Amino acid sequence: MMDYAIEIEGLVKTYPRFALDHIDLKVPEGYVMGFIGENGAGKTTTIKTILSLISPEAGQVKVLGKRPEEALSDVGSVLNGSCYPDGLTMKDMQFILSHQYKNWDSKEFARYLDMFSIDTKQKFGTLSTGMKMKGMLAAALSHHAKLLVLDEPTSGLDPVFRDELLGVLQNYMQDNGNSIFFSSHIVSDIEKISDYVTMIHEGRIVFSETKEELLDGYRILCLSAKDMGLANKKKMIGLRKTEFGAKALVRTEDFDDKKYTLERATIEEIMLYWIKKEEARR
Amino acid sequence: MIGLIFKDLRTAVLQFKLLLILLVMYFGYSIYLKDLAFFASMESVLVLVLSMMAFGYDEKSGWDRIACTFPGGRDRVVVSRYLFGLIISTVMAIAHVIMGIMLRTQASVIADSLLIAFSLSALFMAILFPLLYKFGSEKAKLIFLVLFIGMLAVSSGLLRDNESYVFDFGRVSNVLILVGSLGLLAVSAWISCRIYRRKEF
Numbered sequence: 001m002m003d004y005a006i007e008i009e010g011l012v013k014t015y016p017r018f019a020l021d022h023i024d025l026k027v028p029e030g031y032v033m034g035f036i037g038e039n040g041a042g043k044t045t046t047i048k049t050i051l052s053l054i055s056p057e058a059g060q061v062k063v064l065g066k067r068p069e070e071a072l073s074d075v076g077s078v079l080n081g082s083c084y085p086d087g088l089t090m091k092d093m094q095f096i097l098s099h100q101y102k103n104w105d106s107k108e109f110a111r112y113l114d115m116f117s118i119d120t121k122q123k124f125g126t127l128s129t130g131m132k133m134k135g136m137l138a139a140a141l142s143h144h145a146k147l148l149v150l151d152e153p154t155s156g157l158d159p160v161f162r163d164e165l166l167g168v169l170q171n172y173m174q175d176n177g178n179s180i181f182f183s184s185h186i187v188s189d190i191e192k193i194s195d196y197v198t199m200i201h202e203g204r205i206v207f208s209e210t211k212e213e214l215l216d217g218y219r220i221l222c223l224s225a226k227d228m229g230l231a232n233k234k235k236m237i238g239l240r241k242t243e244f245g246a247k248a249l250v251r252t253e254d255f256d257d258k259k260y261t262l263e264r265a266t267i268e269e270i271m272l273y274w275i276k277k278e279e280a281r282r
Numbered sequence: 283m284i285g286l287i288f289k290d291l292r293t294a295v296l297q298f299k300l301l302l303i304l305l306v307m308y309f310g311y312s313i314y315l316k317d318l319a320f321f322a323s324m325e326s327v328l329v330l331v332l333s334m335m336a337f338g339y340d341e342k343s344g345w346d347r348i349a350c351t352f353p354g355g356r357d358r359v360v361v362s363r364y365l366f367g368l369i370i371s372t373v374m375a376i377a378h379v380i381m382g383i384m385l386r387t388q389a390s391v392i393a394d395s396l397l398i399a400f401s402l403s404a405l406f407m408a409i410l411f412p413l414l415y416k417f418g419s420e421k422a423k424l425i426f427l428v429l430f431i432g433m434l435a436v437s438s439g440l441l442r443d444n445e446s447y448v449f450d451f452g453r454v455s456n457v458l459i460l461v462g463s464l465g466l467l468a469v470s471a472w473i474s475c476r477i478y479r480r481k482e483f
Contacts (some may be wrong), residue, residue, distance in 0.1 A: 051351050054482040073353035085343045087296040088289070099285030100352040 003029045003065070005147045005179035006050060011059035013045060020045055021203045023059070027181055027196065029146075032173060034190030034211075035183040036271055037200040043183040044080060046200065047151045050181065051077055064146060071147075073101060076140030080152040083132055086125025090118055090135055101143035112138035115168075130161040137165065141172060148172065148180045154189045162186070166193050187268040199271055206274050211267070218270050219262035221250045227260075238276030249273030286349065286362035290336050291369065297335060304328060305377065312381055318392070321381050322399035325374040329403040330410060330430075332370050336363065338419045347483040357475045364411065364471045371403040397456050401463035405433070408463075408470035415477045 004026050011023035020042050027033040037043050048054040049061050052068035063071040084093055090113055098104040113120055116134040118127070127135060133153055140148060148169070154162040170193060172178055184190055190197060191211070198208035209217065221236065224245040233239065235255070236248035249270060255262060265273075294301070305328070312321035340346055349359045375396055382392035409429060413422035 048483070053347060053350055055480075069355070072351060075351070077351050079344075079347055079351070081344060081347075083343050084348070085289070085293055085339055085345060087293055087339075092289070092292055096285035096289050099283070099288075100354070102353075 004062070005029045005031075005064060006033075006181055007060075007062040008046070008049070009060045011046070011049060011061060012057045013049065013054065014057060015045075018042070018045075019203045020049075020056075023200075023203075023205055025198055025205060025208055027179055029179050030177050031195040032169070032180040032182060032193050033196040033198060034187075034194030034267075035181060035198050035200065036185065036187055036190055036267070037183075038185060038275060041200045042203040043185075043200060044151055045203075047079075047149055047181070047183060050149055051075070051079075073103070073143075074146045075149055076143065076145030076147070077149045078133065078136045078140050078151065078153050080155060084124045084136070086123065088124050089121050090124070090138075091120040093124075093135070093139060094120070097139055097143070103144045105142050105144060108144075109138060109142035112141055112168075130157045133157060134161075134165070137168065141168070146178060148178070148182075150180065150182045152184055153182070154184055154186055162189060169193055187266070187271055191267045197267055199274060201275055201278050206278070214267060214270060215264065217252055218265045219250055219252050219255065219257075220265045220269060221248045221255055222261040222263060223247070238273035238280070240273075240276065249277075283358050283362045283365070286359060287366050287369070289345075290363065290366040293336060293339050294332055294366075294370070297332075301328070301332070304331075309377075309381065313384065316385055318378075318382055318385055318387050318395050322378060322395045323402075325371075325378060325399045326402040326406050328374060329367060329370050330406050333363075333367050333407060333410065334414070334419060334423060336366065337414045337422075341419055346481075350483055356478050356481075360415070360474045360478045361471060364407070364467065364474075367403075367407045367411070368467075371400055371407075374403065375400055394456065397460060401459050404463035404467045406430075408466040409433075412470055412473045412477060415474045415481070 006025065006027040008023055008025040011020055011025075013020040018040070023042075023046060025046070035043050035046070045054070049056050050063055050068055052072070061068050064074055065071075088096075094106060094109055097109075098106060110120075113135070116131070116138060118131055118135055118138070124132065124135065133156075137150075137153065140150075150169075154165060157165065166189060169180060169182070173180065173193075180193075182190065182194065194211050196208065196210050197214050199206040207214070218237075222245070228246060232254075236250055239246055239248040249265060250262070252262070308321055308324045308328075312318065312324075340349075346359070350356055352358075378396050378399055379392060382395070387395075410422065410426050413425050416422070417425065
């Protein structure tokens with residue numbers, strides 16, 4: 001039986017203008033799951049339930065087989081929009097965090113800070129956005145967490161920083177059994193490191209598949225103006241009119257590549273077409 | 283918990299210049315007035331100011347969201363904040379004793395006024411902290427301001443402006459006052475823990 005780093009079943013959380021609507025999601029141990037969706041889709045709210053920052057109204061959340069609050073010692077997290085206090089240094093944070101985690105590894109923390117070229121005596125408020133993110137990631141990686149939960153860790157970072165950060169995450173995954181749950185609206189980052197991709201839209205899970213299943217399972221159907229009437233529109237996911245006809249996302253098995261022009265779809269295209277379909281449905 | 287208290291103390295030290303100015307000002311003015319009661323009343327205000335600053339600092343940085351992802355439960359975050367308040371009160375109490383000695387005040391008067399000042403600090407914290415946890419620092423400050431004005435009127439009645447600093451507690455002993463104020467603080471901590479456990483970030 002497969003063990004799961006995160007198991008969410010029937011999660012419901014309602015706010016006045018937004019709701020998580022019966023979310024089901026499973027992250028197998030030892031894998032990276034990318035969590036995609038546009039801003040306001042429900043990524044952060046889902047992550048907050050994983051970290052026990054909010055309580056669900058219905059459903060069950062298990063982290064490393066336990067209730068979220070019981071698993072916190074084995075979870076490293078980086079939250080979007082939260083920072084260490086501006087006046088503190090990473091040296092201060094080292095002291096604070098070493099008293100929170102039994103498995104805190106000061107050498108590992110120093111190694112990461114050195115790798116990221118962060119001065120331990122520099123106040124957090126004077127660090128750049130990228131350096132702050134790296135500092136928090138260093139902390140998340142320094143208590144031998146079995147699961148990393150990262151909320152938009154690459155948001156606002158330049159491509160070089162992002163690439164470096166993804167490299168660090170790939171190194172973290174070298175240890176067997178480690179898992180990452182990684183939300184981002186920068187889909188190219190997800191595509192680089194994820195084994196599984198889950199998309200959320202308006203509080204509902206649209207798909208949750210392995211990256212290979214996703215990339216093999218969808219194609220972009222290119223239709224000329226005269227072919228428009230021939231193809232089965234019911235099997236199209238989000239249709240976009242172009243100068244020469246139309247393009248639509250389709251399931252690979254639904255259309256014969258000998259009869260139609262089918263192109264490989266990127267995860268970003270899959271996401272955009274799904275959003276288009278959902279918006280058309282409303 | 284040590285780490286969390288350290289965080290509060292460290293951020294308080296960052297406001298050191300402001301604190302030092304306030305302390306020197308109160309110290310100087312109390313010596314000028316030769317009035318330990320003035321300093322005693324300001325001790326509680328300083329404890330309040332520092333506590334509010336600690337809460338405001340956390341809100342600004344989103345610290346609670348980070349602190350609540352630490353293992354060990356949310357109660358530790360709340361209890362450490364109360365301990366921080368008590369540490370600040372103790373520092374103020376030491377300053378109070380130094381002030382009393384400098385003013386050549388009788389030991390019994392120093393002890394009595396110290397007790398009242400400490401009890402007031404505890405009472406202020408006991409009322410303010412649950413408000414801060416429930417409503418956030420902006421709303422809580424306003425609510426407390428209204429309550430504070432009322433409390434100020436009561437406390438000014440308790441501290442008689444005469445040489446012997448006799449307190450109007452009748453048969454209530456000094457020990458009971460101390461126990462009562464700490465008991466209130468404990469109840470307040472329990473209420474704050476309940477509020478904080480349910481809070482969503």
